[in-house]
Amino acid sequence: xxSVTQLGSHVSVxxxxxxxxxxxxSSSVPPYLFWYVQYPNQGLQLLLKYTSAAxxxxxxxxxxxxxxxxxxxxxxxxxxxHMSDAAEYFCAxxxxxxxxxxxxxxxxxxxP
Amino acid sequence: GxxxxxxPSRVICKSGTSVKxxxxxxxxxxxxxxxxxxxxxxxxxxxxxxxxxxxxTYEQGVEKDKFLINHASLTLSTLTVTSAHPxxxxxxxxxxxxxxxxxxxxxxxxxRLTVT
Numbered sequence: 001x002x003s004v005t006q007l008g009s010h011v012s013v014x015x016x017x018x019x020x021x022x023x024x025x026s027s028s029v030p031p032y033l034f035w036y037v038q039y040p041n042q043g044l045q046l047l048l049k050y051t052s053a054a055x056x057x058x059x060x061x062x063x064x065x066x067x068x069x070x071x072x073x074x075x076x077x078x079x080x081x082h083m084s085d086a087a088e089y090f091c092a093x094x095x096x097x098x099x100x101x102x103x104x105x106x107x108x109x110x111x112p
Numbered sequence: 113g114x115x116x117x118x119x120p121s122r123v124i125c126k127s128g129t130s131v132k133x134x135x136x137x138x139x140x141x142x143x144x145x146x147x148x149x150x151x152x153x154x155x156x157x158x159x160x161x162x163x164x165x166x167x168x169t170y171e172q173g174v175e176k177d178k179f180l181i182n183h184a185s186l187t188l189s190t191l192t193v194t195s196a197h198p199x200x201x202x203x204x205x206x207x208x209x210x211x212x213x214x215x216x217x218x219x220x221x222x223x224r225l226t227v228t
Contacts, residue, residue, distance in 0.1 A: 032215055043118075043205050044156075044219040051215055090155065094214040099146075102155045 002027045002093045004103040012109040019063075019078040021106050023091030026072065033074045034092040034100065035065055044090065050074060061085070086110045115139055116208050118220040125196055125227055133191045133223045135206030141186035142208035146217070147179075150203040162189055196227045 007022040025031060032051050036044040048059025055067040065076045074091060091103040115138040125131045135145060144163050148156040160176075162168035162183035170176045178200075180192040189208075193200050204223045210216040 034215070036219075041203075041222070041224065043116075043221040044207075046218075049215050096214060098214060099158055099161070100214060100217065101158075104155045105153075107153075 002031060002095050002098075002101050004091045004093045004101065006089075006091050006103040006106050008106055009104065010107045010109065012111055013081045014111045015083055016080050019076070019081045019085065019108065021076040021089050021091075021108065023065075023074045023076065023103060024072050025074060025091075025093045027093055027095060029095050032094040032096055033065075033067060034094070035059065035063065035074075035076045036090045036092060036102075038088045038090065038105075040087075047076070047089075081108075081110050083110050083112070114210065114218045116206065116218045116220040118204075118206055118223050120223060121221065122224045123226070125225070127197055127227055128195055130192055130194045131196055131225060133193075133204055133206075133225070135189045135191070135208065135220055137187045137208040137210075137218070140208075140210045142189075142210060143186070143212065144209040145183055145189040146207045146209070147181060147189075147191050148205045148207070150205060150222075152203075156205060159191075193225065196225070198227045201225055201227045 003026045005024045034049045035047040048057045050067045058064045063078045088105050090105045092100045094100045117136045119134045147159045150156045159174045160168045160170045164183050168181035183189040207219045
């Protein structure tokens, strides 16, 4: 079975500071991993995905994530936070051609 | 490309009535569609998976007689909440998969259901 654990239900960073959202996964097979963003009362937007190619994945809006098998992690980073980055972020895992399992989410707050 | 729409975006209905939510893939054919439910400040929980022309597969604990799913074409799936009650109030999100790869799944904007 697959699962993801997102560390920290709320994360606050100052505008311009580094954003780091943590995600650890569990999977019995090589996984696909995803980060999604959700703005209030909206659906999900895919930020980036890992599908077993490069371990460092670049996504939209300046976000990137690194797949570390030894640490079973897939943390999301952005060098410089912007006010528009304030949203809910979901890490997700899939056992390939199967369901997508979501983490509980991390709400990112940007401090002026 | 890869746009998924939902209608309506918000709906308020009285307890005991039924409400239908539509999910459409606008620019691709969806072999599989998924329905999720999201409670306030919580994650998405998969309710069911449907393939065009087949019966939906429901996740454990989801009442199939309450949440009727129809996937009549490759671009349209509907979720009908029957005899709705206040506890059914939630944010319902659909997604559509274009091919067989799980990462070819695209999400709709969601429907806010409020049962009074």
